[in-house]
Amino acid sequence: MGYILTKEAFDKALKKLAEERRIYAPVLKVGEGRFTDTDVVRYDFVTGLSEIELSKKSDYAFKEILTPLSETLFFFTEDEVKTADRDPREVIVFLKSCDMHAVRRLDQIYLGNGIEEDSFYKEIRDRIKFVLIGCQKSGEDCFCVDMGTNRTTEGYLFSVDVVGDEIRCDVKCEECAKIFAECGGREEAVEPAYVTENATRVTIPENIPNSIYKSPVWDEYSVRCIGCGRCNFVCPTCTCYTMQDVYYTDNGKVGERRRVGASCMVDGYTNVAGGGQYRKTKGERMRFKVLHKIFDFRKRFGYDMCVGCGRCDMVCPEYISFSACINKVAKAVEEEVSNGSN
Ligand code: SF4
Ligand code: SF4
Known part of the structure; x- marks a missing residue:
């Protein structure tokens, strides 16, 4: 099922979805790059289409929503432990095909790499849904085709491709389809755009002595x-992290445990x-x-x-x-x- 919407209609639909959820998407941060007068594209919470950067690749990945750089897991006193409160709302994350494939790798490590699932990760993961950003042009450093991650056909609520003044969406979620129809979307089959070649090529050795x-x-x-x-x-x-215990008291028995990204x-x-x-x-x-x-x-x-x-x-x-x-x-x-x- 697919829908074609004007930008205004898509924005209206997004705002409707955002009434009960948070939307996390790539945003162009002007002047916030590493060097003077440079920009950066990084993820942030948004409320409408105009805030989302759909054409450029984000410099930083979406993963901070799933694995924050610094995350308080729980608080402890001498005889009690309390897990940290979290925002209970669902989060819709906009990402490209390679990043959809990256989610599978994160899930593999946190949920499928041992006897136990990581419960802290799982709690966040269960509330996250995805929107696929179609890729109409390869970035110069991308080599997704050789890694087999250039295309995604499932696991998203809907896809987004900006073509001229229209937004084209392949829709997999019934609630989203209803909202798109209510906002004036025209039903038409849509296939998300994906790249079939990259300027950068890699050869992955099959066996390594x-x-x-x-x-x-x-x-x-x-x-x-x-x-x-x-x-x-x-x-x-990358999924490595380290643990930090931060003590509030001199006796070292009251404080919080944080999970912090490592390299x-x-x-x-x-x-x-x-x-x-x-x-x-x-x-x-x-x-x-x-x-x-x-x-x-x-x-x-x-x-x-x-x-x-x-x-x-x-x-x-x-x-x-x-x-x-x-x-x-x-x-x-x-x-x-x-x-x-x-
Ligand atoms: S190692 Fe691979 S997945 Fe990680 S940033 Fe580099 S190209 Fe992307
Ligand atoms: S750790 Fe080394 S390879 Fe990685 S970004 Fe820094 S200089 Fe480059």
């Missing part, structure tokens, strides 16, 4: 990478008791990150973690390209295999 761990391919990153962790924080599939690229991530550190060089950290995204996760779950959104390439202050690194690894693997390494 153990010898790649000692390959010189990682050495350049020990020199170039400054370990800032930006690549992890913008990544829609495998920054100093301290692999510190262990006794002063040990597993991955000291940035090259070792890059190796861990890259192989996790394109090999280790697949070995465990059957599909790759990276969705090819290209955000890590966009944000790196040292112009380190993740996609270029994948291709260097693929070449190194080919050489190792032809040399008979295992």
